[in-house]
Amino acid sequence: MVVRAAVYEFVAYERMLKKSKKNRNNKKLPMVNILVFYTGEKPWNAARQLSQLVEVDERFESYFHDYKMNLIEITGNTSYNFNEEDVYNLF
Numbered sequence: 001m002v003v004r005a006a007v008y009e010f011v012a013y014e015r016m017l018k019k020s021k022k023n024r025n026n027k028k029l030p031m032v033n034i035l036v037f038y039t040g041e042k043p044w045n046a047a048r049q050l051s052q053l054v055e056v057d058e059r060f061e062s063y064f065h066d067y068k069m070n071l072i073e074i075t076g077n078t079s080y081n082f083n084e085e086d087v088y089n090l091f
Contacts (some may be wrong), residue, residue, distance in 0.1 A: 002069040003036045004046045039071045 013031045020029070038044050047053045050067040 002050055002053065002067065004052070005036055005069045006067045009034045023034060034070060036069055036071045039075055041049060041075065044071060044073055 009032050012040045013029060016029045016032075035036070048069050048071055051064070054064070
């Protein structure tokens with residue numbers, strides 16, 4: 001899932017870049033933030049960041065971009081504090 005989330009994020013940037021080239025727009029792109037909502041019965045046990053899936057040689061660690069997935073586990077975790085009542089009710 002961590003790889004899939006990274007792909008979704010970069011595809012979104014790629015689409016925005018293509019669109020901005022058509023419009024000849026030289027503004028910065030808006031930030032893309034992928035959130036993964038997990039609603040399974042058991043706790044999440046898969047990788048949350050790329051380094052948990054990839055064997056990185058210590059000589060190249062400084063060059064490795066460790067993508068970290070934004071994961072929100074909905075079931076069993078009621079410790080989230082939201083300021084918006086609608087968002088709180090969703091969870």
